[in-house]
Amino acid sequence: MQRQIPEVVVSRLPMYIRGLTELYQGGIALVNSGDLGARLGIAPAQIRKDLSYFGKFGRRGRGYNVALLLGELSQILGLDRQWLMAVVGVGRLGRAIMDYKGFAPRGFKIVAAFDRDRKVIGRKVSDVEIQDMSELEATVKEKNVNIAIVAVPSSEAQEVIDLLVQSGVRSILNYAPICGKVPPGVRLEGIDPVLALQSMTYYLARSCDDLS
Amino acid sequence: MQRQIPEVVVSRLPMYIRGLTELYQGGIALVNSGDLGARLGIAPAQIRKDLSYFGKFGRRGRGYNVALLLGELSQILGLDRQWLMAVVGVGRLGRAIMDYKGFAPRGFKIVAAFDRDRKVIGRKVSDVEIQDMSELEATVKEKNVNIAIVAVPSSEAQEVIDLLVQSGVRSILNYAPICGKVPPGVRLEGIDPVLALQSMTYYLARSCDDLS
Numbered sequence: 001m002q003r004q005i006p007e008v009v010v011s012r013l014p015m016y017i018r019g020l021t022e023l024y025q026g027g028i029a030l031v032n033s034g035d036l037g038a039r040l041g042i043a044p045a046q047i048r049k050d051l052s053y054f055g056k057f058g059r060r061g062r063g064y065n066v067a068l069l070l071g072e073l074s075q076i077l078g079l080d081r082q083w084l085m086a087v088v089g090v091g092r093l094g095r096a097i098m099d100y101k102g103f104a105p106r107g108f109k110i111v112a113a114f115d116r117d118r119k120v121i122g123r124k125v126s127d128v129e130i131q132d133m134s135e136l137e138a139t140v141k142e143k144n145v146n147i148a149i150v151a152v153p154s155s156e157a158q159e160v161i162d163l164l165v166q167s168g169v170r171s172i173l174n175y176a177p178i179c180g181k182v183p184p185g186v187r188l189e190g191i192d193p194v195l196a197l198q199s200m201t202y203y204l205a206r207s208c209d210d211l212s
Numbered sequence: 213m214q215r216q217i218p219e220v221v222v223s224r225l226p227m228y229i230r231g232l233t234e235l236y237q238g239g240i241a242l243v244n245s246g247d248l249g250a251r252l253g254i255a256p257a258q259i260r261k262d263l264s265y266f267g268k269f270g271r272r273g274r275g276y277n278v279a280l281l282l283g284e285l286s287q288i289l290g291l292d293r294q295w296l297m298a299v300v301g302v303g304r305l306g307r308a309i310m311d312y313k314g315f316a317p318r319g320f321k322i323v324a325a326f327d328r329d330r331k332v333i334g335r336k337v338s339d340v341e342i343q344d345m346s347e348l349e350a351t352v353k354e355k356n357v358n359i360a361i362v363a364v365p366s367s368e369a370q371e372v373i374d375l376l377v378q379s380g381v382r383s384i385l386n387y388a389p390i391c392g393k394v395p396p397g398v399r400l401e402g403i404d405p406v407l408a409l410q411s412m413t414y415y416l417a418r419s420c421d422d423l424s
Contacts, residue, residue, distance in 0.1 A: 005414075006255075007253045008253050008254055008255065010411050010414045010415075011253070011411045013410070013411060013414070014406070014407040014408075014410035014411055015407065017410065018391075018404075018407070022391060041219045041220055041223070042220055043218075043220065046220075076414065077410055077411070077413055077414045077417070078413040078414060078416060078417025078418075079410060079413060081417075083409070083413060083416070091308075092304055092307045092308040092311055093308035093311070093312075095304045095308075096303075096304035096305035096307075096308045097405075099304055099305070100305075100389075100405070101365075101366065101389065102389030102404065102405070102406055103405075103406060103409075106406050106410075108406065108409055146416055147409060147412065147413075147416070149405075153313075154313065170415075170416065171409075171412040171413075171415070171416055173405065173408055173409060173412070177312070177313060177314030179230075179234060187412050187415055189408040189411070189412060191403070191405055191408060192230075192314065193309075193312070193314070193315075193361075193385060193403055194226070194314055194315060194318050194320065195226040195227065195230070196226075196385055196401040196403060197295070197315075197320055197359060197383075197385060198225070198226035198229065198289055198291060198318075199222050199223045199225060199226055199289070199401070200359065200383040200385070200399050200401060201289055201290040201291060201295060201359075201383075202217075202222045202225070202288065202289045202290060203222075203382075203383070203399055204290060204295070204358055204359070204382065204383055205289070205290025205293075206290075
């Protein structure tokens with residue numbers, strides 16, 4: 001039995017996975033918290049504390065075994081299996097998501113897609129047939145969809161989230177620029193490109209000041 | 213003159229802005245680090261430490277003044293002005309980005325777009341005309357573009373990033389699933405939806421275990 005891990009620690013694990021994967025692919029066998037921290041922009045002390053939740057991965061002065069840590073973290077995050085996803089809303093954004101080549105190699109497979117628009121229902125995008133929204137609940141249950149991606153306009157997003165929750169989906173990735181609501185036990189994460197832009201502007205604003 | 217702020221602190225400020233904006237819109241005037249932390253999934257002690265870099269915003273036992281803190285953090289991040297952006301790659305993803313309604317209200321304006329495909333060059337998406345990639349350098353300089361968004365396939369992403377750097381762009385938001393390289397002084401952030409999925413699977417994997 002594992003201890004309860006704080007959410008903020010869990011949210012950092014994918015970054016560790018990404019950094020460790022790069023190291024592993026580059027043939028690096030051992031890494032210390034200082035080098036890993038420099039690569040990820042996380043304080044070494046934070047890394048040591050985060051990883052301490054999951055047992056002893058490193059030896060003082062020797063660093064972490066990259067392959068071992070990568071395998072262990074992947075298992076902890078449940079990345080040693082395939083997750084089935086549905087996309088709701090197949091406009092430009094939804095189609096771009098269905099087209100995205102980064103999901104499948106990392107264990108996330110899109111198996112269903114839904115829209116309200118009769119002009120797109122019945123068409124295929126990346127080998128997945130777009131179904132009518134009215135078939136969502138039955139299809140999600142039948143295909144054992146674990147995760148749903150919401151790519152509808154903001155005005156429809158909460159309604160779609162409610163429908164997904166009602167259909168038994170417990171993990172939702174929301175691309176609409178709203179802060180949706182879900183009941184306890186359901187996880188809702190938002191993809192908000194503005195958050196990334198807003199931290200870049202800090203540095204842009206500083207360098208403009210330098211010039212004046 | 214401000215002290216040098218650690219990158220990881222800067223990267224958390226947009227989340228504070230988002231949380232504070234919600235509170236502000238909800239008519240909340242004061243918030244303590246415990247309530248703000250619960251809302252954002254960040255430890256209260258971390259919040260107090262992060263905000264201490266920027267001066268005294270709160271009084272012990274009273275909490276932070278939401279409007280004051282929001283205004284101050286917005287200014288620190290350079291969000292009190294408009295930033296001009298270019299999109300490179302106008303396929304499905306690029307068009308979805310140009311269509312995205314969340315940028316403009318938060319001060320990010322797309323003013324140029326580029327592609328290699330003659331079939332799309334000259335067309336308009338959301339009032340911006342798509343130009344040939346060969347015009348990128350001149351247009352970016354002429355229009356004072358601050359930030360570029362890369363939405364080309366992985367195989368072309370590094371080449372586009374190099375061209376942007378050469379054209380004087382110092383902030384790049386990369387949607388291609390690669391870890392690009394930039395010289396010192398240029399900031400490159402990646403949008404990777406898989407990172408958000410990978411922390412949700414932690415909870416899905418746990419709840420599956422519960423059932424067995």
